[in-house]
Amino acid sequence: MPRWVEQGYDDYAKRLPRECELVLKEIPAGKRGKNSDTQRITRDEGEKMLTAIPNRTHIVTLDIVGKSWTTPELSVNLKNWMESGQNVALLVGGPEGLAEAVKVRAQQSWSLSKLTFPHPFVRVIVAEQIYRAWSILNNHPYHR
Numbered sequence: 001m002p003r004w005v006e007q008g009y010d011d012y013a014k015r016l017p018r019e020c021e022l023v024l025k026e027i028p029a030g031k032r033g034k035n036s037d038t039q040r041i042t043r044d045e046g047e048k049m050l051t052a053i054p055n056r057t058h059i060v061t062l063d064i065v066g067k068s069w070t071t072p073e074l075s076v077n078l079k080n081w082m083e084s085g086q087n088v089a090l091l092v093g094g095p096e097g098l099a100e101a102v103k104v105r106a107q108q109s110w111s112l113s114k115l116t117f118p119h120p121f122v123r124v125i126v127a128e129q130i131y132r133a134w135s136i137l138n139n140h141p142y143h144r
Contacts, residue, residue, distance in 0.1 A: 043100075077108070
């Protein structure tokens with residue numbers, strides 16, 4: 001990832017308290033070429049994602065067909081996630097999207113926009129929005 005992506009993500013992740021810690025786990029994208037079997041690659045990426053998730057984790061996919069939330073609605077979801085006592089995995093697919101097995105396992109699906117964003121932007125947007133949602137829950141001035 002470009003340095004600006006790491007800096008943006010890290011900036012928001014560091015602002016969050018321990019009870020709302022963001023932990024980034026990257027699953028390397030499978031190699032794609034002109035004649036690649038993208039369905040197999042996507043399936044393999046999905047299996048690796050699911051293997052990386054601890055048991056009893058609430059899975060939320062980030063998908064264009066997911067539910068759009070306002071930032072206050074995200075803060076309600078964040079509150080529910082934190083109160084559940086479970087870890088939460090926010091999953092972003094590879095270039096062809098998420099594997100069907102991942103979509104089936106998800107308890108929620110969140111759409112950032114009907115637009116398609118580059119993966120580096122998604123990482124920073126999600127970190128910022130989680131921080132903003134946390135700031136709403138804690139009456140922190142950041143959201144204003």
